[in-house]
Amino acid sequence: xxxxxxxxxxxxxxxxxxxxxxxxxxxxxxxxxxxxxxxxxxxxxxxxxxxxxxxxxxxxxxxxxxxxxxxxxxxxxxxxxxxxxxxxxxxxxxxxxxxxxx
Numbered sequence: 001x002x003x004x005x006x007x008x009x010x011x012x013x014x015x016x017x018x019x020x021x022x023x024x025x026x027x028x029x030x031x032x033x034x035x036x037x038x039x040x041x042x043x044x045x046x047x048x049x050x051x052x053x054x055x056x057x058x059x060x061x062x063x064x065x066x067x068x069x070x071x072x073x074x075x076x077x078x079x080x081x082x083x084x085x086x087x088x089x090x091x092x093x094x095x096x097x098x099x100x101x102x
Contacts, residue, residue, distance in 0.1 A: 013038045014045070014053055040064060 008020040011034035022030050040060040044050050050059050 001022075014041050014056070016053075037064070 004022050004023055004025075007027075008019045008021050009015050009027055009030055009083070010019050011020075011031065013034055020030060037057075037060060040063060041056050043051075044056045044059045050056050050095075
């Protein structure tokens with residue numbers, strides 16, 4: 001078997017086993033993702049307002065996606081601010097290098 005050949009990995013979410021095929025380089029990410037999803041689904045279930053594994057999964061997924069979208073927005077804002085700062089520094093440096101007082 002080649003090292004790039006997908007292999008089945010068993011993950012456990014809400015005490016249920018799921019077999020997922022993934023490449024060796026994706027295994028750790030899959031296991032971590034499953035752990036996070038299991039944790040989030042348990043939190044939703046503990047809140048007691050949502051019944052049924054399907055609904056718990058949907059609520060957990062919605063919460064995770066919402067958090068990812070917020071993080072994406074923060075990263076976009078940070079990138080925009082960084083670009084603005086870089087432009088200001090570039091203008092300041094080019095302006096200073098053109099004017100010499102002797």
